[in-house]
Amino acid sequence: MNVLFIEDDAIESMKLHRTIAKSETKHQITEAKNGEEALAYLQSGKPLPDIILLDLNMPRMNGIEFLRILKADEKLRYLPTVILTTSQNRSDLLECYKVGIAGYLSKPLKYEDYEEMILRFLKYWEVNELVKS
Template sequence: MNILFIEDDLIETMKFQRTLSKMESKHVLTEAKNGEEALEILQSGKMLPDIILLDLNMPRMNGIEFLGILKSHPKIKYLPTIVLTTSENRDDLLECYKIGIAGYIIKPLKYEDYETKLKTVLEYWNINELVKA
């Protein structure tokens, strides 16, 4: 499965890479440090991910701004996008679902909980028929 991981925090990126390395299924990971960089990757046409994992709180273009642009683009608007954030703000959650996300996950503090949540999400999308289409 091809994954686009959009995250500006190096520690969070390392946690995600560590979680992926422990999984039996091997995934192709593309990383972007902000929404602008992610849009460049998506619009280049070189690689379309099967899923996007997106942080909300980023510089230059935050996750909600990125979602608005993504979901208005005819070719890439159907890419399943899962928000992976520390924000427990109900307004953020509702706005993201209004725009059209596939899931909203709050990053737990304990690494073991983080790993469990991420493995569950990736295993689900790995067997989901949309990814296979």
Template sequence: MNILLIEDDMIETMKLQRTVSKMKQKHPIVEAKNGEEALDILRSDQELPDVILLDLNMPRMSGIEFLKILKADERLKYLPTVILTTSENRADLLECYKVGIAGYVIKPLKYEEYESKLQKVLEYWNINELVKA
């Protein structure tokens, strides 16, 4: 399962990579530091990811702005996008589901809890039937 991680915080990126490296199944990760970079990757000739993990609070383009562009694109709109955020803002949560996300995961402070949540998310998407755009 190919993953596109859109995250501007290097520590969060390292946490995700560390978590994925411990899993039985290996998942290639392509990284983007912001929504603009992610759109460039998605619109390139590279293979599309099976799932997108998206932070909400990023420079240049917020996660919600990125989502709106993604879901308006006929080729990209079916890519499952899971929000990974520290935001417990209910307005963010509702807006993300309104736009069309596949999940909303609040990053816990403890690494063990983060690892457990992320492994469950990836295990779910690994067994789910994914649409290849």
């Protein structure tokens, strides 16, 4: 699975790579540090990701702003997008589902819990029928 990981925190990026290395299936991770960088990648003509894993709290363009642009685009709107955030704000959760996300994951504090959650997330999406670019 090709995953576009949109996250500005280097520690979060290291956690994801460390966790994915433990996965039974190897996944390709492309990273963007913010929504602007992610949009530039998605519009570059490179192969589209199978799924987007998106943080909400980022500089320049936050996750919800990115989502609105993504879901307004005829070509990109069908990419499943899952939020991975520390935000416990119910209005963020509701707004994300209103815009059209495929899931909302809250980052746990303990690494072991994070690892378990990400591995479950990957297993779930591995068995889904994804639109291939």
